[in-house]
Structure formats: structure tokens, C-alpha cells
Amino acid sequence: MTDVSGILGVTVVALGMVLTPGPNMIYLVSRSITQGRRAGIISLGGVALGFLVYLLAANLGLSVVFLAVPELYVAVKLAGAAYLGYLAWNALRPGGLSVFAPQDVPHDSPRRLFTMGLMTNLLNPKIAIMYLSLIPQFIDLDRGHVLLQGIVLGSVQIVVSIAVNLAIVLAAGTIAAFLARRPSWLKVQRCLMGTVLGGLAVRLAVD
Secondary structure: OOOHHHHHHHHHHHHHHHOOOOHHHHHHHHHHHHHOHHHHHHHHHHHHHHHHHHHHHHHHHHHHHHHHOHHHHHHHHHHHHHHHHHHHHHHHOOOOOOOOOOOOOOOOOHHHHHHHHHHHHHOOHHHHHHHHHHHHHHOOHHHOOHHHHHHHHHHHHHHHHHHHHHHHHHHHHHHHHHHHHOHHHHHHHHHHHHHHHHHHHHHHHHO
């Protein structure tokens, strides 16, 4: 069974990923600001379904492959560390616009909001790499039950991501107004997340 260190590791990675602006955050925030919290929550439902699709697809395949080819596990681990380093650079590099900047987007029906949330998540390279490269390296092969470990760790990621995204959806309007008056806070957020992701990338690469 998964140990506490694995759960904590996935929690930290999930927090770093969800707090780094990407397709999911941009879509949810834009909908919440322009169409209201209800639209943001409906869109989040589609995103949550996308997480479940990745969870099942990745674990049903990886549980077999990693046991058969342990060397692939190492390659995937290094790829995940490299991607975390890439995210850290994007967070720390100068320039860039705030994800909370208001955008002019058309109002959509609930069905389209849900579908777009689902497709945005399924086509999100951050999520694909998380399930294929990051979460699997917290699986302890010596503990057995690889499939169960993968499902537990993936569920931790889903809970963290949905909780944070829900908070962002509910507070999107307030956060956008706050950052509009205090742009320096956005730089603090970027520096903090970039440092955390960079530290994780180094740790995963050398561990």
C-alpha cells in the first residue's frame, strides 16, 4: 500500500501544478469572470471527469508496463523532472500576463461549458505528463499492488486539484480585482511556485 511520503509527494506536486497557470486554470478563470461562478463550477465538472479518464487509462496501462520494464520507470522519472524544470522556468522568467486578466469570451450553454472543461483537461499536456511521468515515480514497487497505489495517488491529485480549482473559481472575480491593484503580488506567486517546482525537479532527478 502507498506510504505517507508518497501521498505527501503527490500532494506537493499536485499543488505546484494546479497553482501554475495552464489551460485548465485559464479556462476556469475566464468562465468564472465573464459568465459567473455557476459557469465556472459546471466547467470544473468537465475538468474533474477528465482527471478520472486519465486516472483509469494511465494506471491500467502503467501498472503492467513498469513491472515488466523497470528501466522505463527511470526514463519516465527523468522526463517528469525535466518537465517540472520547464514549468519552473516558465514561472520564473520575466514577462507574461496574469491568468486573472479579464478576457472577452462568449457565453456558452451548460452542456458546452462541461464539454469544453472536459476537452480542455484531456488535451492539457500538463495533466498528461503528470499521470505518465510524475505520479508513477511515487509508486513503490517493493510494496506491491502497483495498480492500487496508482489509483490512490491519482485520487490524491484529483482531490487537491479540484479543491484548489473550486476555490479559484469561487474567488476568481475577487482575485482578479486584487491583482489588478497589486501587480507585484503576481510576481511573488510566480517566484514561489517556480522555486517549489524547481526544487522538486532537482530532487526527483537526483533521488
